[in-house]
Amino acid sequence: MSDFHGFVRGLGSIEVICGSMFSGKSEELIRRVRRAQIARQRVQVFKPQLDDRYRRDQIxxxxxMSVxxxxxxxxEEILAHVADRTEVVAIDEIQFFGRDVADVCEKLANLGKRVIVAGLDQDYLGRPFEPVPQLLAVAEYVTKTLAVCARCGAPANRSQRLIASDExxxxxxxxKYEARCRRCFEPDAPRQIAMPLDETDAFSSTR
Ligand SMILES: [Zn+2]
Structure with a gap:
């Protein structure tokens, strides 16, 4: 996989890395960030603050692998935090920022920055998960990552929820989740497989 794609310094672009859980999205994001750092580009990396009890300032x-x-x-805080001289902006867990983040990415790319985002393209029912569909439409470069189905070993692009929740x-x-292929995915299953929610790993394992 090419890293810089057709990246032209200062032109601005959006790269989307998306797929199910356990498909290596964060790893691919980190790999691109590291290569940009080796190339001495100025990089800023962001992640959503979901639960500050488990605050970890790295991906x-x-x-x-971590950065x-x-x-x-x-x-909007991303816009406020990005320095003028920053050339590469990487954002992990993009699905947790909601639809507004698509506009933020557009603004940053229009300012000439290389924007790299990673996130889930589908929710636990297999529905497109905003803002990833919007970002896919406007991105220059798209990478779909596939996991391995926990049931049959086939390439998997669905996140099977194993706990009962309609959230x-x-x-x-x-x-709480496992990767499943299209054939093994059971979107209605979580309500039957009730397992106690363990909050202790709530944030540390969102990667
Ligand atoms: Zn399968």
Missing amino acids: VSHSD PAEMVAKA RIVVGAEG
């Missing part, structure tokens, strides 16, 4: 992938990140509560956002990873 960590499932394979334990420092600034935590922000709202999409669109339930933060967590292992134990």
Whole structure:
């Protein structure tokens, strides 16, 4: 996979890395950030502040790669935090910022910045998860990452929720979700498989 795609310094662009949980989105984001840093580009990394009890000012992938990140509560805060001289803006867990973040990414790209975002493209029912559909439409570069189906081993692009909840956002990873392929995905299943919510890993495992 090419890193810089057709990236022209100062032109501005949006790159979307999206897929299900456990598909390596954060890892790919971190890889691109590291390469930009090696190329001595000025990089800023952001992640949503979902729960400050588990405040961690870095992005960590499932394979334990990490980069420092600034935590922000709202999409507009990203605009306020980006320095003029910053060339690359990376945002992880983009789905937690809501629709407004698509405009923020457009503004940053129009200012000439390379914007790299990573996030879930579908929610736990397999529905398009805003703002990723909006970002996919306006992005120059799109990377879909696939996980491995926990049931059958096929390439997987769905996030199977294993706990009972009708909330669109339930933060967590292992134990609460697993990757499933199209065939093994059961969007109606969570209500039957009730498991106690364990809040202790609520933020640390959102990666
Ligand atoms: Zn499967």
